Amino acid sequence: MIIIKLGGSLSRSEALVNCLNAVEKNYPDTPVVIVPGGGAFADQVRLAQQHWRFDDNTAHRMALLAMQQMALLFKGLKPDFAVADSVPAIQALLNSQKTVIWSPDIIELDNAGIPASWDITSDSLAAWLADMLSASELILIKSAAIDAKLSLHQLAEQAIVDKAFCGFVAQAAFKVRVVSAQSRRG
Numbered sequence: 001m002i003i004i005k006l007g008g009s010l011s012r013s014e015a016l017v018n019c020l021n022a023v024e025k026n027y028p029d030t031p032v033v034i035v036p037g038g039g040a041f042a043d044q045v046r047l048a049q050q051h052w053r054f055d056d057n058t059a060h061r062m063a064l065l066a067m068q069q070m071a072l073l074f075k076g077l078k079p080d081f082a083v084a085d086s087v088p089a090i091q092a093l094l095n096s097q098k099t100v101i102w103s104p105d106i107i108e109l110d111n112a113g114i115p116a117s118w119d120i121t122s123d124s125l126a127a128w129l130a131d132m133l134s135a136s137e138l139i140l141i142k143s144a145a146i147d148a149k150l151s152l153h154q155l156a157e158q159a160i161v162d163k164a165f166c167g168f169v170a171q172a173a174f175k176v177r178v179v180s181a182q183s184r185r186g
Contacts, residue, residue: 001031001094003135003174005126007181008037008070009143015181019141020078023099031094033133034081034101035126036074041066046118060116064106067122071103087132102129119163127168127176137175146180 004023010016023032038045045062048054068085075083082098084090085105093100104125114120114128123140130138144160152169155161155178169176 001033001133001135002027003033003035003126003130003133003138005035005122005138005140006037006074007140007142007144008039008042008066008122010037010141010181011039011070011073012143015143016074017077019181020074020081024078024080027099031097032099033090033094033129033135034074034099035122035129036067036070036101036103037122038063038066039070041069042121055116056118057116059118060120061106063121064104064109067125068103071101074101087129090129090133117164121162123162124164124168127165127172130174131168131172135174137177138169138172140176140178141181142178143181145182146178152176152178 006016006019010019023034042063045059045066048062049059071083075081081101082093083101083103084093085103086108090100090102109125112128114125126140127138140161142160146160150158152161152166156163156166161178
């Protein structure tokens with residue numbers, strides 16, 4: 001099984017549709033779970049928090065809702081894909097050979113002890129999910145150009161992946177790749 005996290009900024013261009021089409025074309029017989037970034041919806045949460053100064057727990061929950069909104073967008077673009085909100089629901093859908101879009105359940109993540117912090121974004125949540133599902137690979141697809149020579153720590157320093165990501169994958173049993181959508185043609 002492969003987890004593919006699509007960066008939220010991909011929704012600002014045709015790159016999002018291209019990536020969804022590539023998943024459908026390139027992994028027809030492989031169980032795939034797509035993790036959406038929060039995109040412009042999460043950007044609005046950041047702005048609202050700056051303006052209204054509410055706590056990180058509230059912002060975290062709102063950012064998860066942003067990921068849920070992106071999951072609905074992905075489903076609208078790919079009606080044959082399924083949406084699931086929990087690890088057991090994902091497992092059930094994967095058993096039926098569906099490509100699954102994760103719409104993260106706030107309570108499941110709270111129960112898992114995921115801290116409420118902007119250091120933890122959909123990147124780290126995708127790593128958490130890959131671990132929970134015993135995935136063989138986690139692919140993060142970003143809109144930014146990616147220098148393949150950089151380590152994950154260097155990507156975190158450049159804010160290509162979130163600050164907590166390296167901690168989430170430090171003991172990972174799955175392969176991790178960070179790629180640019182620009183290099184994922186067809």
